[in-house]
Amino acid sequence: MGSTRLRRLVDAGVLHREQGLLLVPVAIYWGRSPDKERSWFKLLFSENWDVAGRTRKLFATLLHGRNTLLRFSEPVALHAIVQEQTEAELAWRKVARILRVHFRQRRAATLGPDLSHRRTLVNVVLRDPQVRRIIGAEAARPGRNRSGSGKGRAQVRARDRRAHLLPDDPHRRAFSRLALEPHLRWHRAASRGLAGFGRRGKGDRLRAVPPQPFRLPAARLRRLPPGPEHSARRGRHQPEPAGGRLDPAARRRVLPLRRSFKGNRLYAAVFSAYLHQILARGHAIEYFVEGGRSRTGRLLTPKAGMLAMTVHSYTQYPRRPVVFAPVYFGYEKLIEGDSFISELRGEEKKKESLLGLIRSVRALRDRFGKVYVNVGQPIDIEALLDEARPDWRESVRPGEDRPTWMNAVVDDLGARIMTGINAAAAVTPISLLATTVLSTPKQSMGEFELMRQIDLSRELLGRFRYSESVTLPDWPAADIISHGVKLGVIRRAEHPLGDVIWMPERQAVLMTYFRNNVQHLFAVPASIACCFIQGQRLHTRNCSGSCG
Amino acid sequence: MRRFARFVSRPWYWLAGKVFGTWARPTVQPDDPPALLADCSGEVCYVLETGGLADTLALERACRQHGLPSPFEAFAVPQRESSRVVAFAPPARHAGAATEPRGLDAAAAAGRCRRAAS
Numbered sequence: 048m049g050s051t052r053l054r055r056l057v058d059a060g061v062l063h064r065e066q067g068l069l070l071v072p073v074a075i076y077w078g079r080s081p082d083k084e085r086s087w088f089k090l091l092f093s094e095n096w097d098v099a100g101r102t103r104k105l106f107a108t109l110l111h112g113r114n115t116l117l118r119f120s121e122p123v124a125l126h127a128i129v130q131e132q133t134e135a136e137l138a139w140r141k142v143a144r145i146l147r148v149h150f151r152q153r154r155a156a157t158l159g160p161d162l163s164h165r166r167t168l169v170n171v172v173l174r175d176p177q178v179r180r181i182i183g184a185e186a187a188r189p190g191r192n193r194s195g196s197g198k199g200r201a202q203v204r205a206r207d208r209r210a211h212l213l214p215d216d217p218h219r220r221a222f223s224r225l226a227l228e229p230h231l232r233w234h235r236a237a238s239r240g241l242a243g244f245g246r247r248g249k250g251d252r253l254r255a256v257p258p259q260p261f262r263l264p265a266a267r268l269r270r271l272p273p274g275p276e277h278s279a280r281r282g283r284h285q286p287e288p289a290g291g292r293l294d295p296a297a298r299r300r301v302l303p304l305r306r307s308f309k310g311n312r313l314y315a316a317v318f319s320a321y322l323h324q325i326l327a328r329g330h331a332i333e334y335f336v337e338g339g340r341s342r343t344g345r346l347l348t349p350k351a352g353m354l355a356m357t358v359h360s361y362t363q364y365p366r367r368p369v370v371f372a373p374v375y376f377g378y379e380k381l382i383e384g385d386s387f388i389s390e391l392r393g394e395e396k397k398k399e400s401l402l403g404l405i406r407s408v409r410a411l412r413d414r415f416g417k418v419y420v421n422v423g424q425p426i427d428i429e430a431l432l433d434e435a436r437p438d439w440r441e442s443v444r445p446g447e448d449r450p451t452w453m454n455a456v457v458d459d460l461g462a463r464i465m466t467g468i469n470a471a472a473a474v475t476p477i478s479l480l481a482t483t484v485l486s487t488p489k490q491s492m493g494e495f496e497l498m499r500q501i502d503l504s505r506e507l508l509g510r511f512r513y514s515e516s517v518t519l520p521d522w523p524a525a526d527i528i529s530h531g532v533k534l535g536v537i538r539r540a541e542h543p544l545g546d547v548i549w550m551p552e553r554q555a556v557l558m559t560y561f562r563n564n565v566q567h568l569f570a571v572p573a574s575i576a577c578c579f580i581q582g583q584r585l586h587t588r589n590c591s592g593s594c595g
Numbered sequence: 596m597r598r599f600a601r602f603v604s605r606p607w608y609w610l611a612g613k614v615f616g617t618w619a620r621p622t623v624q625p626d627d628p629p630a631l632l633a634d635c636s637g638e639v640c641y642v643l644e645t646g647g648l649a650d651t652l653a654l655e656r657a658c659r660q661h662g663l664p665s666p667f668e669a670f671a672v673p674q675r676e677s678s679r680v681v682a683f684a685p686p687a688r689h690a691g692a693a694t695e696p697r698g699l700d701a702a703a704a705a706g707r708c709r710r711a712a713s
Contacts, residue, residue, distance in 0.1 A: 117624070
């Protein structure tokens with residue numbers, strides 16, 4: 048590695064030390080400026096780990112001339128790394144090593160890590176000690192033949208099939224392509240709290256943990272450098288009819304996992320080993336804490352499966368710091384509104400199908416308002432482990448089962464993530480409308496009263512700050528109402544004494560979701576208000592006792 | 596000969612720079628690159644990862660904008676080339692070509708260095 052010209056330059060620099068040669072590494076990435084990307088064609092020619100030929104570079108220059116990142120780095124002073132008697136050969140090797148490592152790290156920090164071939168990954172997963180042990184145990188069961196023909200061979204085939212269910216060729220460009228999805232009908236998402244994470248990006252691995260898997264806005268997170276390249280989803284592992292998947296892109300970005308691992312140790316081991324490989328290679332992952340949010344919009348107790356696997360993986364090889372980033376998504380309208388209503392009536396959750404996918408295209412014609420993405424305070428897993436179990440580094444051995452003490456840590460982590468999501472809530476205009484209108488007996492209110500109530504709610508939230516990450520809408524109340532009318536959430540009935548704003552019954556059911564999203568922010572002011580229902584005066588001690 | 600090459604290449608770079616400048620707008624990080632060189636003294640040489648005309652022109656534009664020495668400026672360190680920009684790993688010119696040193700040559704060079712260091 049290293050060009051002849053650079054070598055000649057280093058030789059000359061060593062020969063003429065008195066000149067003081069400063070090597071300034073400059074990395075240029077075509078199509079990797081921290082900006083939005085709208086064209087699929089452009090993404091084909093965006094920067095990646097492959098060596099670009101001249102034709103590709105020409106296209107990249109033409110297409111990404113205005114989307115290019117040029118990064119200057121700290122200069123490397125030749126006289127600082129080369130001693131008086133150092134030979135030119137040794138100086139060259141030192142310089143080459145420094146530059147090689149520097150450019151590789153810069154590239155990884157900008158583009159994400161180099162992704163390996165799928166086959167290599169599958170082989171590594173199958174060589175995992177835990178996977179091999181379980182395969183051995185399965186083969187040793189009565190009726191199984193470890194090395195011979197028949198069931199033994201069939202089992203190996205099944206194992207390979209299982210491993211090959213893992214997604215293939217996870218390519219950055221494919222993930223980036225998905226970042227275009229929100230532009231279908233959603234307005235630009237408002238993201239807050241991302242700036243702090245950009246600075247953390249060089250060494251730390253981010254695990255973005257939103258509460259609920261709505262696909263489109265989740266892609267917004269992928270713009271964060273280094274963005275989540277993988278998204279773990281349940282129930283998407285089944286091959287679709289006609290041998291392919293409904294969403295070919297989903298195959299490249301999703302870690303498919305079954306709804307339950309019960310009774311299938313081999314599958315659990317293969318998946319765990321695969322996740323470990325993904326984490327050990329330093330990929331950023333986004334996953335949805337299952338059981339995170341109910342159909343009525345309330346946060347639930349998190350299920351610990353993915354969290355436990357992540358923590359266990361980290362404790363086995365704690366080389367890369369892992370940080371969990373709780374992510375709050377604030378919506379204004381639900382794309383799955385109909386299915387939510389039917390599920391609330393007690394109907395079974397419908398499975399995804401080709402017909403359902405075609406039907407859902409119609410839904411994209413509706414207005415969905417804005418999506419608000421807030422990122423909460425990061426949770427450092429190392430600090431959490433140190434706090435819970437100072438000797439965790441000695442008590443966990445690679446390849447061993449998860450220790451029992453880790454369950455408490457995972458539960459604590461889950462609770463912190465959920466608290467972090469709540470603490471980063473985005474109060475949207477629609478959630479303010481929902482909170483106000485749903486508190487009336489008939490979901491209707493005079494326009495003037497509604498405006499006053501919206502202002503009061505906003506003032507309460509502004510004066511009682513649940514956390515610094517909570518965001519409030521700064522629109523005038525009249526604009527909030529007209530926004531709600533535009534989205535079809537509320538309707539206006541004209542009246543000579545003043546318009547009446549009312550909410551249709553179907554919308555009222557759906558709006559409970561948005562009200563419940565932010566209800567925790569009102570808990571303390573509401574509790575204090577409750578104390579004064581009976582009388583105007585109350586002792587501070589009694590008031591704080593009542594509020595818990 | 597070298598002067599002749601420089602004489603020929605200058606207008607070419609100038610023209611290419613003009614064409615490139617109408618289209619390309621690279622985002623430069625950090626915001627103030629000269630601050631990186633504030634405490635250093637010596638001859639500045641830019642090392643690009645892979646190099647190429649487009650990269651060099653982008654660098655030249657960024658240097659001009661931020662008051663840094665141009666990659667095409669004269670260079671005080673005596674050597675064959677006169678420009679201040681080199682590529683660390685230029686792409687192979689044709690299929691099968693490779694950057695040097697490689698394979699056994701690289702291993703032998705590493706051994707020699709280790710002996711020299713010890």
